[in-house]
Each structure stands twice: as structure tokens, then as C-alpha cells.
Amino acid sequence: MREEILIAVFCLFFAVNCKIPDYINVCPQSHPNLSACITESIMALVPRLKSGIPELEVPSLEPLEFDTLSIGGATGLSTNLTEVFAWGASDFKILKLIPTITKNGRKFRFEAIIPKLHIQGNYAINTKISIIEIKGNGIFNANISDCHFECILRGKKVKVNNENHLNFDNMKCNLVLGKSSIYFDNLFNGDPIIGKGVNDAIEDNSDIIFEEAKPNIVEALTAKLTDLLKPRLELGIPELDIPALEPLHINKISFHTGSEASSVATNISNIKIWGASRFQILKLSVHPNENGKTFEFEVTVPHLYIEGHYETNTKILFLDLKGNGPFKANISQYQIECTLKGLVKNIHDINHLKFESLKCKVSMGEKKLQLENLFAINPLIAKATNDIIDDNTDALFLEITPADYLKICHLNDKNYSDCVISSINHLRSYLKDGIKEINVPPMEPLEIDRFSFDNKLGNSLLATNMSDVSMKGVSTFNIIKLVHTSTKKGHTFRIEANIPKIHVEGNYEVNTKLVNVDLHGKGPFTVDLVDYHFECMAKGKKTDVNGDVYLKFATMQCNSVIANASIYLHNLFGGGNLALEKAANEAISQNSASLYQQFRPVVSDVVRNKLTDVANNITMSFKYEELFPST
Known part of the structure; x- marks a missing residue:
């Protein structure tokens, strides 16, 4: 079906804002069987669709016109088809139609079938199949039965000049063809014997030929819909609240x-x-x-x-x-x-x-x-x-040209906090690899040169030095909640977030006594922190730099909790006693919650310092009025 039919469907669907002609059956969104109502309304339009609806700028479906199609591929048959017309499109039957209403827009999924299509147009061919050269140009005729297609069209709500509009993506379709046949007139300048022989060979392979042509048919259909939509976009589509694109x-x-x-x-x-x-x-x-x-x-x-x-x-x-x-x-x-x-x-x-x-x-x-x-x-x-x-x-x-990693939020936006969350989520994908132009290094991995901690296990003290530490997973944080407060002096953000998993690895050195066992060794270690949950408060103060105002954050204050932690020290006891190494690591794991209490401040400091640095790299690279516009 052509794009104008879809426009009629949408006009039915969004009838509350449309001036609907009396020949269109309106389907309210509250209809108990909306799919059936829309389907019946479309089928009632078929007689008009066949000859076209000028007042809605819907052209005739009989015939359906295409500009150019191409056939080529494994068959070796390379052909350009022009001035292509198809008859039978108005006999379509809707097998299934599912409209979906979401907060962000509308989606239409439909399945339809055309029992029979007769196609005619001009062809030009100059190719070789096996050792036979095939040349000719003229008229071709084709027949396709049971043309079955499934399509999805999505519309998303967008704000333009503070008004709600619906913006449609290109329609996506899958096409399945039944039986098919094709005949080329005037092959070999009309030679009846050779022409018939080649057409018979083509007829025997018509299914393969149409399978080769199917992507081009779908592409042509999509291009046709897009071309038909563009003139409507130039003038706007009032029945869909779509503004004019020109200008x-x-x-x-x-x-x-x-x-x-x-x-x-x-x-x-x-x-x-x-x-x-x-x-x-x-x-x-x-x-x-x-x-x-x-x-x-x-x-x-x-x-x-x-x-x-x-x-x-x-x-x-x-x-x-x-x-x-x-x-x-x-x-x-x-x-x-x-x-x-x-x-x-x-x-x-x-x-x-x-x-x-x-x-x-x-x-x-x-x-x-x-x-x-x-x-x-x-x-x-x-x-x-x-x-x-x-x-x-x-x-x-x-x-x-605005930085593509920044999504600016306006202070007078009633959903400002939600906008900031969306902006942070957008920024997050850039943080993994860093942002060179504002000196933000990659967040994956985070590096720590050295730290030490002491942890009491029963009556023993586990004293450990860690070095060359690398943390992975910090950039996967999810913002759960954000509360914004604005004052004359600056802004405060209270943030609740979660990191699904942090993997830490590096080198350790330990020399202590666990119960009555001397525990010593050095080598690689791994730590896995699962469901790392933290709450931070970020206070930013307006700062004057050479007469320009910027926002600078103090180091964030954070609290964190974790669902599960595990640690493993490789090469304990010099690696010479694997059984003892395993037993010692099991003892450490049994006390991982206590151990994490010593490890947590290190992780928290790294996370909050990194987030503070990222925030300041952004806010000190752009003037206050750029990042915090009121209108």
C-alpha cells in the first residue's frame, strides 16, 4: 500500500485533532476493538483508494506506479525496468493490524496480502547467462500471485517550538511472493525462435529471478513511500499535527x-x-x-x-x-x-x-x-x-557547532531533573573512551597506582598493599534518581545511581599471620563487586574566571552499599601450595563483607573523584550561560 493509505489510517487514529471527511469511519482510541475498527474503516475506503482521493492528496492505486526497478544477482540476468505499472494493488486484504499507543508515540504493525498483481513496463537488457548473450529492449509483462507483506511504521512524539508533534520513521517491510511469471517482448530484436527459448528459460527460473529482485522491490516501495511523503512534509500534515518543513x-x-x-x-x-x-x-x-x-x-x-x-x-x-x-x-x-x-x-x-x-x-x-x-x-x-x-x-x-556529547537542559523546564538524567545517559556512552577536547580521559578502565588497607579477620590482621590497580565497569552506571536545587550561588544535585558490576584487578603484596598460619605472597588479584549502589551530593558554585562565569563542583560526597563482593589472591605462599592457597582464599571469602568495608572507601574515593573531575571538565569548559540557559 502507498503512503497516503497510511495517512488515512493515522487520521482515523488521531481523529481528535482532524477534520474528518464524512466518508471516513472514525475510530476513537477508546474503542474496545481498535484493530478491527481501523481495519474495517480502511476496507470501507477501498473504492475511493482505487480511483484516488484528491482532497487528501491520495493518488489512484490503479495502476500503482514505480519509476525504476532492477533485477540482477545469482541468475546472471541483469535488467533495468522503467515506467513500471502494477494493477491489482487495490485488491489488498488486511490480515492483521496492531496499533500500539505508548507515552512516546504510536506504532502500527500490519500484515496484508494482494491476491494477484499484473505488472507491465519497459525493460533494457544486455547480459550473458552461461555462454548465451541476451540483448533486447521493449515491453515486459509479469504476474505475481499471493504477494504477502508485513510492515512496521513507528511514530514518535517530538517537541517543536514547545508543541507536540508526531514524527514518523521510514516504514520497514518484509515481502514474500507466491507464484510468479515474466515475459520479455522483442528479445533478440523480435526473433520468435530464440526469443521464445530464452523466455521459456526465464519462465522456468522466475521464482529465482523474483527472489533476486525482491530487495530492489522492497527498496523501491520504501523509496516510493518516502518520495510521496516529502511533498506532504514540505506543506505539513495538519491532520497529524506535523508542521511544514519548507520552511x-x-x-x-x-x-x-x-x-x-x-x-x-x-x-x-x-x-x-x-x-x-x-x-x-x-x-x-x-x-x-x-x-x-x-x-x-x-x-x-x-x-x-x-x-x-x-x-x-x-x-x-x-x-x-x-x-x-x-x-x-x-x-x-x-x-x-x-x-x-x-x-x-x-x-x-x-x-x-x-x-x-x-x-x-x-x-x-x-x-x-x-x-x-x-x-x-x-x-x-x-x-x-x-x-x-x-x-x-x-x-x-x-x-x-554544538558538542555532540552535550544535551543542554533549560532551567525553566518543568521536567528539568528528567532532562538532566537523559543528558547524563547520553554523555555516558562518550565517557567510556574519553572526550579529548575537554580533557576527559577514558573511564574504562580507571587506574589506581597504589593503596593499602588493614582488615581484621577474627584475632588476626590482614595487612595488604595493592598496586597497578585497574577498575572496569564504572561507565555502566545507571541513574536511578536525581534531585536538583538551584540557588543564586549555584546548583546542588542529589544523585542515586547503581553500577551493576565492577571488576578490579591488579597486584597485591601481603605478609601477615592468619590465626596461626603465616600468610605471605605477592602476585595478581581480582575483586568483583556486584550491584554497587551509591548516593552522591554534588555542589556546584558559580565562579568568575577572567570576567566569565563558570560552575565549579566541590568533591562529591558519597555513600555506597554493595550486594555482594568476592576477592581472590593468586600465588599465595609463592604458588607452591595450591591447597593452602585455596583454603586461605576461602577464609578470606567468608569474611568478604568485612573485607569490603576496608576496600569500600578506596572504591568510593575513586568513583566520586572521577565523577567530580568529569563534571568539572565539562562545566569549566563551557560558560555558565551555555550549560544552564533559562530559556
């Missing part, structure tokens, strides 16, 4: 970055962007991960034209730059590559996919920027300054 409106953006030589303090408002609807999906893939799915996609926009109003008080290459007025910008080949990770969450015995992190890289081709009304009293200086800006657009755009 795309943004109320306000602020940039506050800089260094000794250059600084940017600019507010731009009433922004209009043309060209966003011309996006092209270059790559889209889905991979299973340990607990969910990872989506990788790459999108490009050939050209963006931007207009708006600016207000700036900036320094570029030691040149003070002041002014306000209209601006214009042109960006070519705007490209974004993203990795989106989702975890499976079980809610009321139903699995849902919750997106946890999004990492993106943005690149741009040629860039042009023109600021009008600069130095209004001196047009010569204004022109010279714009020439300097034009010559340094790459450096300027690099300055104003």
Missing part, C-alpha cells in the same frame, strides 16, 4: 563559545530554513546488541538556505564585532551520521524499546554567511568584516 521554523538559538583569540556571543531568532525536506537517506541499518537494538543511519541534505535575525557581541581574530539585524546563510552537503541505541524494557509483561543514547557526527560542505547591518554607521567596515567572516566560515561554524 522549517526555529524560534531562537544562542551561541556562547570562545578562546583568547576568538569568542562568539550571538543570539539568532525567527530562523527559517529551506531545503530540509530534500533529505536523502544514504544508509540505514539495525543491529542487535546485548539488551536491545542499535540503529545506524546516515542522512544528507544537498543544500540549506537559512534566514533570520541576529544580535552579536563577538571577537573574531581580535576584531570586536557588534551589531544586530538580518542574516543569511547557505550550507551545502549537510551530512549527519548517527548511532541510536535502544534497550528492551519490560513494562506490564510487554517488551518495549527505549532509546538510551544518540551519538551523531555532523559535517558540512561549502558554507556562506552574511550579516547585515554590521557597524551600521560604517558600511566599509561592515563589508570588510563580512569578507573576513566569509574567508573564515569553516572556523566560525566549527566554533558554533
Whole structure:
């Protein structure tokens, strides 16, 4: 089915905000059998879908038109098909339809069948099968029975200009074909004998040929739906509360970055962007991960034209730059590559996919920027300054491009704490490998040079020195709760979090007496801490640095508890008595809870110091107004 049919489905589903034509049967979300209601409503539309619904911009389904298809692969039959038309699509039957309502949007899963499709179009072929060269061009005819497909379409709620909208991902489909046949007219310039022989061979292998063509058919269907959707996005889809993409409106953006030589303090408002609807999906893939799915996609926009109003008080290459007025910008080949990770969450015995992190890289081709009304009293200086800006657009755009590891939360957001949790979860995926530009070293592993502790086991004292210690797993922390308090002097964050497992390894040295047994040895050790739960309070105070305000955190205060701990000391007694080594480690393990009480301050200090350092590396790299905007 084409995209416009889906639009009709969604209009049925979100009827509360739509002006529905009288020929559409409306299904309220509270309907006791919503799936059946939507299915019946769609089937009632079939006579209109067959000839098209102009007022809803739904074209005729008879025939269904495609631009280009290709066949090729193991068969050796490499063919381009153009001006392809299919008859029979309006005879579809819906076998199953499952609408799902979530807090974050809507999902439609449907299964349908088309009993018979007749396809006709033009072909061009110049290939070789075995030792036989096949050439020709002309008209082809094909028949497919029992065309069965299963599709999923997801819509996610997004906020645009503080208004709720529904943003749909590309539809994903699987296609299964029944019996099929294909015939090429005018093979070998119409030679009836050779042409018939080749067509008979093709007929005998039609199932293989259509199996080869299936990915291209699915790709063509998806591309067709995307192409049909883009014009609707340009104008917006009011019945779905989807705003127009041409132009795309943004109320306000602020940039506050800089260094000794250059600084940017600019507010731009009433922004209009043309060209966003011309996006092209270059790559889209889905991979299973340990607990969910990872989506990788790459999108490009050939050209963006931007207009708006600016207000700036900036320094570029030691040149003070002041002014306000209209601006214009042109960006070519705007490209974004993203990795989106989702975890499976079980809610009321139903699995849902919750997106946890999004990492993106943005690149741009040629860039042009023109600021009008600069130095209004001196047009010569204004022109010279714009020439300097034009010559340094790459450096300027690099300055104003937001760090992809930061997700900024606005203080006036009523769900500010939830936003901060989401921002930390987003940042977490970067912490594992470190963030070089703000001097955050990798969190995996955390390194400790040396520490010592004494632990009393019965009437004996276990005195141990640890060195070259490495901790793994700290970056897997989960934020359970966050409470934010704001004052004139700064901010306080109370954080409750959990680390599922911390694995510690390093070298030990022990020389003591356990009961009446001399316990000595040195070598590698391992410690496993399971379900490490901690509560921390982070107090940040506004600090003036060379006239600019930053937020600096004092060392976090933390309390921690642990569900289970285990430790093993290898090479006890020089490794010469394995039975005694095992017995000694069992005695240590039986007292692991007591032992951990000595070990815990070391782990807590490492964790809280690391978190404090990360927080300060971020807050001291960006001005206060950048990280804590009120609007």
C-alpha cells in the first residue's frame, strides 16, 4: 500500500485533532476493538483508494506506479525496468493490524496480502547467462500471485517550538511472493525462435529471478513511500499535527563559545530554513546488541538556505564585532551520521524499546554567511568584516557547532531533573573512551597506582598493599534518581545511581599471620563487586574566571552499599601450595563483607573523584550561560 493509505489510517487514529471527511469511519482510541475498527474503516475506503482521493492528496492505486526497478544477482540476468505499472494493488486484504499507543508515540504493525498483481513496463537488457548473450529492449509483462507483506511504521512524539508533534520513521517491510511469471517482448530484436527459448528459460527460473529482485522491490516501495511523503512534509500534515518543513521554523538559538583569540556571543531568532525536506537517506541499518537494538543511519541534505535575525557581541581574530539585524546563510552537503541505541524494557509483561543514547557526527560542505547591518554607521567596515567572516566560515561554524556529547537542559523546564538524567545517559556512552577536547580521559578502565588497607579477620590482621590497580565497569552506571536545587550561588544535585558490576584487578603484596598460619605472597588479584549502589551530593558554585562565569563542583560526597563482593589472591605462599592457597582464599571469602568495608572507601574515593573531575571538565569548559540557559 502507498503512503497516503497510511495517512488515512493515522487520521482515523488521531481523529481528535482532524477534520474528518464524512466518508471516513472514525475510530476513537477508546474503542474496545481498535484493530478491527481501523481495519474495517480502511476496507470501507477501498473504492475511493482505487480511483484516488484528491482532497487528501491520495493518488489512484490503479495502476500503482514505480519509476525504476532492477533485477540482477545469482541468475546472471541483469535488467533495468522503467515506467513500471502494477494493477491489482487495490485488491489488498488486511490480515492483521496492531496499533500500539505508548507515552512516546504510536506504532502500527500490519500484515496484508494482494491476491494477484499484473505488472507491465519497459525493460533494457544486455547480459550473458552461461555462454548465451541476451540483448533486447521493449515491453515486459509479469504476474505475481499471493504477494504477502508485513510492515512496521513507528511514530514518535517530538517537541517543536514547545508543541507536540508526531514524527514518523521510514516504514520497514518484509515481502514474500507466491507464484510468479515474466515475459520479455522483442528479445533478440523480435526473433520468435530464440526469443521464445530464452523466455521459456526465464519462465522456468522466475521464482529465482523474483527472489533476486525482491530487495530492489522492497527498496523501491520504501523509496516510493518516502518520495510521496516529502511533498506532504514540505506543506505539513495538519491532520497529524506535523508542521511544514519548507520552511522549517526555529524560534531562537544562542551561541556562547570562545578562546583568547576568538569568542562568539550571538543570539539568532525567527530562523527559517529551506531545503530540509530534500533529505536523502544514504544508509540505514539495525543491529542487535546485548539488551536491545542499535540503529545506524546516515542522512544528507544537498543544500540549506537559512534566514533570520541576529544580535552579536563577538571577537573574531581580535576584531570586536557588534551589531544586530538580518542574516543569511547557505550550507551545502549537510551530512549527519548517527548511532541510536535502544534497550528492551519490560513494562506490564510487554517488551518495549527505549532509546538510551544518540551519538551523531555532523559535517558540512561549502558554507556562506552574511550579516547585515554590521557597524551600521560604517558600511566599509561592515563589508570588510563580512569578507573576513566569509574567508573564515569553516572556523566560525566549527566554533558554533554544538558538542555532540552535550544535551543542554533549560532551567525553566518543568521536567528539568528528567532532562538532566537523559543528558547524563547520553554523555555516558562518550565517557567510556574519553572526550579529548575537554580533557576527559577514558573511564574504562580507571587506574589506581597504589593503596593499602588493614582488615581484621577474627584475632588476626590482614595487612595488604595493592598496586597497578585497574577498575572496569564504572561507565555502566545507571541513574536511578536525581534531585536538583538551584540557588543564586549555584546548583546542588542529589544523585542515586547503581553500577551493576565492577571488576578490579591488579597486584597485591601481603605478609601477615592468619590465626596461626603465616600468610605471605605477592602476585595478581581480582575483586568483583556486584550491584554497587551509591548516593552522591554534588555542589556546584558559580565562579568568575577572567570576567566569565563558570560552575565549579566541590568533591562529591558519597555513600555506597554493595550486594555482594568476592576477592581472590593468586600465588599465595609463592604458588607452591595450591591447597593452602585455596583454603586461605576461602577464609578470606567468608569474611568478604568485612573485607569490603576496608576496600569500600578506596572504591568510593575513586568513583566520586572521577565523577567530580568529569563534571568539572565539562562545566569549566563551557560558560555558565551555555550549560544552564533559562530559556
